[in-house]
Structure formats: C-alpha cells, structure tokens
Amino acid sequence: MTSPELDRSAILRESAAAGRHLARICFKTGPPTHTGVELEWTVHDAADPVRPVDPTRLRAALGRHSPVTLDPTSPSEPLRHGGMVTLEPGGQLEISTPPRASTAALIRATEADIAQVTDLLATAGLILGRSGIDPHRRPRPVLETPRYRAMRGAFDRRGPAGRTMMYSTAGLQVCLDAGEPDQVADRWATAHAVGPPLLAAFASAARHAGRRTGWASARMATWLAIDPARTRPVWTPDHADEDPTAAWIRYALAAPLLCRRRDGSDWTAPAGVTFADWLDGALPEPPTTDDLDYHVSTLFPPVRPRGYLELRYLDAQPDRDWRLPLAVLSALFHDPGTLRRAYAIAAPVAHRWSAAARHGLADPALAAAAAALLDLALTTLPRLGLPAGTHDDIERGVRGRLAAAQRGDDR
Numbered sequence: 001m002t003s004p005e006l007d008r009s010a011i012l013r014e015s016a017a018a019g020r021h022l023a024r025i026c027f028k029t030g031p032p033t034h035t036g037v038e039l040e041w042t043v044h045d046a047a048d049p050v051r052p053v054d055p056t057r058l059r060a061a062l063g064r065h066s067p068v069t070l071d072p073t074s075p076s077e078p079l080r081h082g083g084m085v086t087l088e089p090g091g092q093l094e095i096s097t098p099p100r101a102s103t104a105a106l107i108r109a110t111e112a113d114i115a116q117v118t119d120l121l122a123t124a125g126l127i128l129g130r131s132g133i134d135p136h137r138r139p140r141p142v143l144e145t146p147r148y149r150a151m152r153g154a155f156d157r158r159g160p161a162g163r164t165m166m167y168s169t170a171g172l173q174v175c176l177d178a179g180e181p182d183q184v185a186d187r188w189a190t191a192h193a194v195g196p197p198l199l200a201a202f203a204s205a206a207r208h209a210g211r212r213t214g215w216a217s218a219r220m221a222t223w224l225a226i227d228p229a230r231t232r233p234v235w236t237p238d239h240a241d242e243d244p245t246a247a248w249i250r251y252a253l254a255a256p257l258l259c260r261r262r263d264g265s266d267w268t269a270p271a272g273v274t275f276a277d278w279l280d281g282a283l284p285e286p287p288t289t290d291d292l293d294y295h296v297s298t299l300f301p302p303v304r305p306r307g308y309l310e311l312r313y314l315d316a317q318p319d320r321d322w323r324l325p326l327a328v329l330s331a332l333f334h335d336p337g338t339l340r341r342a343y344a345i346a347a348p349v350a351h352r353w354s355a356a357a358r359h360g361l362a363d364p365a366l367a368a369a370a371a372a373l374l375d376l377a378l379t380t381l382p383r384l385g386l387p388a389g390t391h392d393d394i395e396r397g398v399r400g401r402l403a404a405a406q407r408g409d410d411r
Contacts, residue, residue, distance in 0.1 A: 009288050009289070009290060010288060010289045011286050011287075011288055012279060012286060012287050012288060012289060012291075012292060013279065013286055014279060015253055015276060015279055018249075018253060018275070018279060018287075018292055019249040019253070021289050021292060022245070022248060022249050022252055022292070022296070023245045023249065025293070025307060026245070026248055026296070026305040026306065026307065027178050027184055027244060027245055027248075027305055027307070028178060028307040028308070029178055029179065029180055029181045029184060030177065030178075030179075030180065031177070031179075031180065032176065032177035032178070032179040032180070032183065032187070032333070033101050033177060034099035034100065034101055034177050034308070035099060035100060035102075035103055035106050035174070035175065035176060035177075035326075035330055036096075036097050036098065036099040036100070036106070036174075036175035036308070037097050037106060037110055037172070037173065037174055037175065037322070037326055038094060038095070038096045038097070038172075038173040038175065038310075039094065039095050039110070039114070039172055039173075039316070039322055040088065040092050040093070040094045040169075040170040040171050040172070040173075040316055041092060041093050041094075041128040041129045041170050041316055042090075042091075042092050042128075042129035042131075042133075042134045042168070042170050042316075043058065043091055043092065043093050043121065043126055043127070043128060043129065044126065044127055044128075044129055044136065045125060045126065045127075046122070046125050046126060046127045047125065049127075049129075049135075049136045049137075050136045050137055050210075052137065052140060052142075053091055053126060053142070054142070055070055055091070055142055055143065057124050057126065058070060058087065058091060058093075058124075058126075058142075059071050060124055061120050061121050061123060061124035061126055062085060062117075062120055062121075063120065064076075064077045065077055065078075065079060065085045065117075065120070066085070067084075067085060067086045067087055069086070069087060069143050069145055070087050070143065079095070079112075079113040079116050079117065080112060080113065080116055081097075081109035081110070081112045081113045082097065082098040082109065082113070083095040083096060083097045083098075083109070083110065083113035084096045085117065087142070087143055088143075088166070088167075088170075089141055089142065089143050089144075089145075089148040089151075089152075089166045089167060090134075090139060090140065090141065090142055090143075090166060090167030090168055091142030091143065091167075092169070092170050093117065093121075093128065095110070095113055095114065095117060097109060097110050097113065099175065099308075102384075102385060103326065103327060103330045103384045103385075103386065104384065104385055104386050104387060104390065106326070107323055107326070107386070107390060110322075111320070129170060129316065130204075130316075130317075130318035130319065131170070131204045131205050131206075131207070131315065131316060131318065132169060132170055132171060132203070132204045132205030132217060132218075132219035132220075132315025132316045133164075133168050133169050133170070133205040133207075133208045133213075133218045133219045133222075133315075134167075134168040134169075134170075134208060134209065135207040135208060135209075135210070136209070136210060137168070137209060138168075138209045139160075139163045139164050139166070139167035139168045139209075140167055141166075141167060142167075146259070146261075146264075146265050146266070146267040147259055147267060148166065149265070149266075149267070149268075150258065150259030150260075150266075150267040150268050150269065151166060151258055151259060151298075152166065153268055154227070154256075154258050154259070154268075154269065154271075155226050155227065157271065158225070158226060158227060159225065161221075161222045161225035161226045162222075162226045162227075164208070164218075164222045165219075165222040165223055165226055168208060168209075168222075169205070169219040169222060169223070170219070170315075170316035171219065171312060171313075171314060171315060171316060172202075172314040172315065172316050172317060172322055172325060172326075173310055173311060173312050173314070174310075174311045174314070174325065174326055174329045174330075175306075175308050175309065175310050175311070176191065176308060176309045176311065176329065176333055177308050177309070178305065178307070178308055178309055183336065184244055185243070185244055186336070186339055186340065186343065187309065187333065187339065188235060188244040188303070188305075188309065189235055189240060189343060190332070190333070190339050190342055190343040190346070191303045191309050191311055191333075192233055192234075192235040192236075192302065192303050192350060193237075193342075193343050193346035193347050193350035194329075194332060194342055194343075194345075194346045194373060195233070195302050195303070195311070195313045195346075195350070195353065195356075196346070196349050196350060196351075196352045196353050196355070196356040196366060196369075197345075197346055197349055197356065197366050197369035197370040197373055198313070198314065198325060198328065198329070198370065198373065199217060199220060199313050199314065199315075199353070199356040199357065199360075200216065200356040200359070200360045200361050200363065200366040200367065200370050200405075201325075201361065201370040201373075201374065201401050201404075201405055202314050202315060202317065202324070202325050202401070203216035203217040203220075203315055203356070203357070203360040203361075204217070204315040204316065204317055204318065205217045205218045205219040205220070205315045205316075206218065214358075215357055215358050216356070216357065216358065216359060216360025216361070216362070217315050217356070217357045217360065218357075219315050219316075220313065220315070220353070220356070220357035221354075221357045221358070223300065224353065224354060224357060227256075229254065229255045229256055230255045230256075230258065230298065230299045230300055230301070231300050231301060231302075232301065233301055233302050233303065233353065234247050234248055234251045234301050234303065234304075235247060235303065236350075236351060237347065237350050237351050238351075244305070248305055251299070251301070252275065252292075252295065252296055252299060253274065253275050253276040253279070254274055254275075254276060255274060255275065255295070255298075255299055256269070256271075256272055256273060256274050257269035257270070257273050257274070257275065257278065257295065257298075258295075258298035259298065260283070261291075261294060270282070270283070275287070275292065275295050278291075300312065302353065311329065313353075320393075321397060323390075323393075323394055323397070324394060324397045324398055324401065327377070327381060327384065327386070327394045327398070328373070328374065328377040328398060330384055331376075331377040331378075331380035331381050331383070331384060332373065332376065332377055332380070334380050334383055334384070335380075335383075338376065338380050341376055342373060342376060345369055345372045345373055345376065346369055346373060348365070348369070349365050349366050349369045352365070352366060361404055361405050361407075361408055361409055362408055362409075363408075364408060367405045367406070367408045368405075370401075370405040371402055371405035371406050374398055374401055374402040374405060375402060377398060378395065378398055378399070378402070381394065381395060381398070
C-alpha cells in the first residue's frame with residue numbers, strides 16, 4: 001500500500017489521527033462472503049502427556065514449517081493448503097487458515113492442514129491436545145522473546161493468571177467478515193451477544209494441571225483475570241447502540257501498553273501508560289501508526305476487529321469437533337434474518353461472560369439460550385452447502401450439544 005494515509009511510519013500526535021487510522025484498518029466493509037478459522041492446541045508427548053515438550057523437539061517435528069520464533073532461520077513455509085503454523089509462548093501450536101468463500105471449502109482445506117501437522121508431530125512422538133487448557137501440566141515457558149518477556153512482566157503485576165493464559169491455554173477463533181456498512185453494527189453486536197451461550201455450549205477446559213478447576217472454561221477464566229483493560233468485551237448490552245468504530249477506538253486508546261518495541265531484549269513498557277498517554281507525550285518519542293498497529297495486537301477482547309471480526313471466546317475442541325462451533329456460527333451469520341433472531345435469543349444473557357466460564361451449561365439461562373441458538377443453527381445448516389457426509393457428521397455433533405444444553409449438562 002503506497003498511500004501516505006496508510007504510511008506505517010507516520011508519526012501520530014493526537015487522538016483524532018490515531019482514531020482515523022484505526023477506523024481505516026479495523027472495520028473493512030463489503031459483502032460478508034469469507035470465513036476463516038484459527039486453531040490452537042496444547043502439544044503433548046504421545047506416551048506421557050505430562051512430560052514437557054522442549055523447543056528442539058518441536059523444531060525437529062515442524063521442520064520448514066517452524067515459525068521464526070522457534071527457529072530464526074526457518075523459511076516458515078505454509079502448509080499444503082495455505083495454513084500458517086505459529087507457536088504460543090507455552091509451545092501451543094496454532095494453524096491460521098486463509099479465509100475461504102464457503103464453509104465447505106474452509107473445512108476441507110483446514111482438515112488437510114491439520115492432517116499434515118498431525119503427521120509431522122507424530123514423527124517426533126507428539127500429539128495435539130483435546131481441550132482449551134492443558135489438563136496435565138502446570139504453566140511453563142517454551143518460547144522466550146522480548147514480547148513474551150514483557151507480557152509476562154506486565155501480567156505478573158496482577159497475579160498468576162497471565163502465565164496460565166500464556167503457557168497453558170488453547171482457543172478456537174472464528175473469523176467473519178464485518179459486512180456491508182449497514183450490516184456492521186448488527187454483526188458486531190451479535191458476535192458479542194452469542195458469545196456467553198456458545199462459550200457455555202462448547203466449554204472444554206474444566207481440568208488443568210491434573211485437577212478440576214471448578215470452572216467449565218478455566219481458559220476463559222484466565223483471560224478474564226489477566227487485565228480487564230485489554231480483555232473485557234468492547235460491546236456490552238449497556239452500550240448496545242454505540243458505534244462499533246467509536247467503541248473500538250475508545251477501547252484501544254484507553255488500554256495500557258503491554259510492551260514497547262526497542263533494540264535489545266527489554267521491551268518492558270512503563271506501568272499504567274496508555275496509548276492515549278503516549279499520544280499526549282508520556283514517552284520521549286511520539287508513536288507511529290506502526291506502534292498503534294502493534295499495540296492493537298496486544299489487545300485480547302472476546303471479539304476483536306481486524307478488518308474482519310475475530311471471535312476469540314471459544315475453547316479448543318477435541319479431534320474434529322472444531323467444525324461444530326464453526327458451522328454453528330456460519331449458520332447463525334448466514335443471512336440478516338437469522339442474525340437478528342440469534343441476537344434476540346442471546347441478548348438477555350449477553351453480559352454473562354463470567355457465569356458462562358464458571359458454570360457452562362449448568363447455568364439455566366445460558367443453557368436455554370445455547371439450546372435455542374443451536375436449534376436455530378440447525379435450521380440454517382443445510383444452506384451452508386456442506387458435502388452430505390460432513391453435513392451429517394456436524395448435524396449429529398450439534399444435536400449432541402443441543403441435548404446437553406437441554407439437560408443443563410456442564411460435562
């Protein structure tokens with residue numbers, strides 16, 4: 001991009017300029033035709049899942065697909081169907097897929113990339129985990145970078161949840177187009193509102209480090225605890241009519257710096273300094289648009305605008321069950337009418353993030369909303385054009401979750 005308006009090195013000296021930059025990059029409008037998925041897993045020794053997995057073993061398994069955080073000399077080649085492999089600081093493996101124009105195409109390509117990674121790991125005696133938090137091991141670092149060290153230091157000021165999040169959690173992120181300009185507000189609101197009931201329906205993180213945690217999703221519990229200024233929802237029912245772009249600008253500028261890039265290994269940011277403070281001269285040098293883009297990458301709300309909408313609230317799922325929440329969300333967002341019905345179902349429980357993480361489907365209101373959303377998704381599922389076998393498998397899986405919601409089963 002050569003336009004000076006998007007010059008990543010442009011100096012920012014006021015909040016209005018920062019807001020204009022965020023408005024350009026965070027909500028890209030157009031027909032809602034593409035869907036993507038980002039899948040994370042903990043990685044375990046196949047014979048002894050409690051055994052730590054060291055970087056050398058991961059590097060040998062992933063070879064030319066290793067990210068540069070693991071091997072600085074790696075070409076970081078994409079997988080055969082375009083997925084990119086990255087690693088989280090605790091060694092969790094992530095595949096990020098290119099967006100596809102149909103859910104069927106996305107599932108087909110992602111399954112092939114998962115199969116390739118599974119085979120690569122198997123050569124080193126490694127397997128992918130099956131839940132949203134490591135059920136076997138206590139948090140421990142596998143990768144160390146200046147960013148990760150600064151993150152750890154910032155989160156440690158608030159307690160141990162940050163280390164658990166960094167080293168032990170694994171999520172499933174579904175990425176949806178923001179939509180046409182007249183659709184953005186509804187898609188933004190619905191992406192948030194359906195979060196608590198779908199978190200409850202697909203919670204898979206009750207055990208951590210060999211014990212029950214008392215949470216249906218201990219993964220989400222850690223996210224909610226690390227720093228509300230960067231993990232609380234941007235949209236809330238109390239401010240349901242606020243313009244999405246304005247809400248995001250306010251959120252991003254008010255969040256404290258998590259790290260500040262510089263030469264050397266110490267990226268520690270001054271405690272409590274927000275990006276708005278930086279714009280006002282709190283640090284010796286003014287920020288650039290590139291600094292703002294990087295700051296946004298350190299914000300982790302349940303729904304994050306990245307040009308598209310990144311839904312970050314789901315736990316990793318066992319085996320092929322990642323297809324279930326992907327298909328449910330694709331169905332609920334399939335057309336404006338279904339989207340409005342989904343919002344109407346979810347709105348009464350849209351604020352209940354903590355209850356969803358704690359109780360899952362044992363919470364009656366969340367279970368009822370989850371059941372209604374799953375039932376609605378089943379009515380739209382045939383319109384996704386999935387191959388017959390894939391459709392039938394997903395329908396059976398969603399009906400199983402529906403039955404669990406109707407029972408109030410927290411698994």
